[in-house]
Amino acid sequence: MAIGGHRFRAWAIYAGALLALLGGPAGAAASSVTPEARTAARFDAIVHDRAKLRLFLRAMPKGGDLHNHLAGAIYAEDFLAWAAADGLCVTTGSLPAIVAGPCDAPGKAAAQGLTTRDPALYGRAINALSMRNYQPGADGALPSGHDQFFSTFARFSAVTDGHLPAMLAAVREQAADDHVSYVETSVNPVAMYAFVKGSRDRPWDGDFAKALAGLEPGIPAFTARTRREMDTAEAEADRQQGCAAKPVRTGPCAVVLGYQAFGVRVLPPPVVFAQLVAAFALADVDPRFVGVNIVAPEDDPTALSDYAMHMRMLAFLHARYPKVKLSLHAGELALGLVPPRDLRFHIRDAVEVAGASRIGHGVDIVHEDGAQALLDRMANDGIAVEINLTSNDLILGVKGADHPLTLYRQAGVPVVLSTDDEGVSRIDMTNEYLRAAVEHGLRYADLKAMARTSLDVAFLPGEPLRGWAGGRAPACIKAGKACDAFLAKSPKAALQWKLDRDFEAFEKAQS
Template identity: 45%
Template sequence: MNSVPPQDLNHPAPRRTSHRRALLVAALCLLPAAVAGPAGQASAAPGAPAAPRPAVTAGEAVASARLAAIRQDPAALQAFFRAMPKGGELHNHLSGAVTTEYLIELAAEDGLCIDTKTMTAVAPPCGPGTRPAADARTDGAFHDALVREWSMQDFPPGGNGHDHFFDTFGKFGEVTWRHRGKLLAEFADTVAEQNQFYLETLVTPASDSAKKLAGEVGWDADLARMHSKLVAGGKLDKVVAEARKEADAGDAEFRTEARCATDTPRPGCGLTVRWISQVSRGSTNERVFTQMALGMRLAEADPRFVAVNLVQPEDWDTSLANYRTQMRMLQYLRGVYPKAHVTLHAGELWPGLVKPEHLTFHIGEAVNTAGAERIGHGVDLVHEDDWQRVADTMAERRIAVEVPFTSNAQILGVKGADHPFETYRAHGVPIVLATDDPGVSRIDITHEYRYAAETYDLGYRELKDLARASLEYAFLPGASIWQGNPTRDGYRLAGACRHDEPGSERLRPACRRLLDASPKAAVEWRQEAAFGAFEHRVATGSVGS
């Protein structure tokens, strides 16, 4: 699951046919003028001159024209977006990523029980007020009720989506903690089948041991002294070791479930996967700090782990009260663990959900104090103090915003013109599309790309650049295949591979060395080969017909 099959990097590019040339002529005639001019996510950041955008390729022209022609054909649009390469999945919670139906089946396999009053999974034996989860296999009404309680299925438009969404995790939590590997196998298949090439997913490593250690150490507002207490006597390293063993067990379960060592491996076996450590922002200060330190120490000790992130509702009273303190914690720990990455849920707020003063600083603090390299959600941007400066800073530092449209609509009721998507684009902030909790939301990444295209009238080149951005701003080590600032100047191949064609069997030595040395470049190159194959299929009429 953590490697890129070399044959995918060297898959021969399809030859152009006369049919494709005929389509290209028609495409260039029909192509909107905007496609041949500035395309992609945004204009130049203030003070930075933009280079001319790369010219539209023949394949892009055909795909652009095809997308324009099927705008009013839902079935053709769905086929087009499902087949289109869509980069990486950078913002998702593994426990909320798999389908609810799969969680119900796991609950049945484990012999769990369901509290019939709250519809919460509980450990056996099944006493009064509960019934076996296995009953959902034969009782359709019971099964459907569980699906509605454990997801956003059939949720009424006027209901409290925020509370229902977050409550689902507690209801199926007894299921998900038991099977990290099985959950990954299920979700990795989905990601691979959606034509994505990389996955970063959120889990909580060694949760019980981290909680116990935090309780033993207690809180100390002197962060250096607090950290010293955690590491004294190897206490924190013991929790790191436990987290790594936990990951080993999950990896083994994944490989078994996904049949990776057999002649019939599941699609997810070819996916590159990395973990992000969750930190429960609603917990006590000592537990938050301990989880942060654990996640960052783990990221420096184990290449499977790349970053930390704060989870749980940002609008909870404890989350609001401790927000600035938590940003200072991260600021301190970044100095201790400079190799660990930080991506933060920040600005997942909206007027009416919190007092106005809480809307004014969360994204700015995440960027300027905590040093976040990516921002999750960032929905309340225009309510921040001096929000234009915040956006410009994100553009200048190339801090991407992770945008899960459906999650924002379900939890906050924010969509369409109210969403800051176009504002981020206008300021040159890198954008990556994400799903957040696709199992709970009942969607997939294809849905999010199609939503972006239909809601904001995005063309193929702009959508292609969104997919590229999701790999460019991934926490994979190594050099990129792209030069400069591609969000500002467009995606141009860097020197090592600028004369090579993705998908070609023959690569110049410099390009081969880059791909062999850089996991990031290898995955990006794999996607470019897939784009070439996709555009060929569009040209020959086998996509979106």
């Protein structure tokens, strides 16, 4: 089988280097090269050819996507299809939104048949529900990527209710296509709305213990209702994807989902607290809910003014529910978006006050007071950072050398790549790996390590096969019955083991 010119030159260079190092004939050196080394050499040979690099990276195992918002992960085309099936409408202005009927009212058009009846409106709707074709000020677009990005959620919110199974199926399908085996996605159950109802009108004096006491009687009914809700949604997602008919789960059916319930930081304090109580209580009893988060634009005036209080809320509830893990949006800010004073403490408070095990974004780390000491602590304690290259570019305008990805890596902080809102951003995980290679100079060994780290720091239940800093469970020092028994008891270890086997198959295929 002939070898292409670029690949041949890469092999020649690689073999020559081995010959110089090992002091033997080229043939003997080549025979000792591991599949991993051959794969790294191929990566180096194609790294400047983006088409070949994308093909390579798409096939590469990527472990977990740990920073994923379920609604934001759905592509606009799916939302519009569901809107059509539900008899919903699309507004006809410059920034179309999905809304309820009647659709013959002025300024509305039926979503059903829109692709053929009014393809121009259909195209504008896709643009309005995502970042597709976004240009500041063009076609009625909002003046910044930040505003366009966050405004999309309100435009498709009318169609998210009732489509949880389809959303779960869509996320699994995209993950499988991208060779992602685990997705930790943010989703609040419908049952939470009933649980927090009335919180806005309750007196609020900042007494967390008193507020919790008022909410605790409703927790058992809320968690029971949520379990039924998620059981039904997962079963329907399985039905839609034909998972029940498969003796062994493969493709989308093999993708494991973990859920993070969350508080919305732009809401009044009693509502945020009630949401966080629900999230902690749920994560404490349902292993599918693997952690708690807090979301919404960090630069919102309410989010800024209440930030310290939110961290104290999280710390209070973390003390009450010590088993529950936190992955917190912090540092999704940039100089100019907010005053410098608001860049100096958000990541630190998420770590030191709230007790976060992972940080989402962490873009403003260089502005934090005592940044080096904070980096050292994160490295020593294994507090990982979820890096979202595309959304940081679209929302904050931070990319390339301005992005702190390299700083975190040099400090020894565990770092993983994630998609954030792949539907809104119009990306996939492969795109994030490609950006890491092209914009930040990461090579195959770096990307492989980050993929493995994603499962090492994931909030999956069970004992780990290995920790983020290395080591291996004694039962699985080698394959055998003891290891099989260990893997059978631990979803986390089982996915880590599978990723290692997936990498072995991928690297063998590159030979």
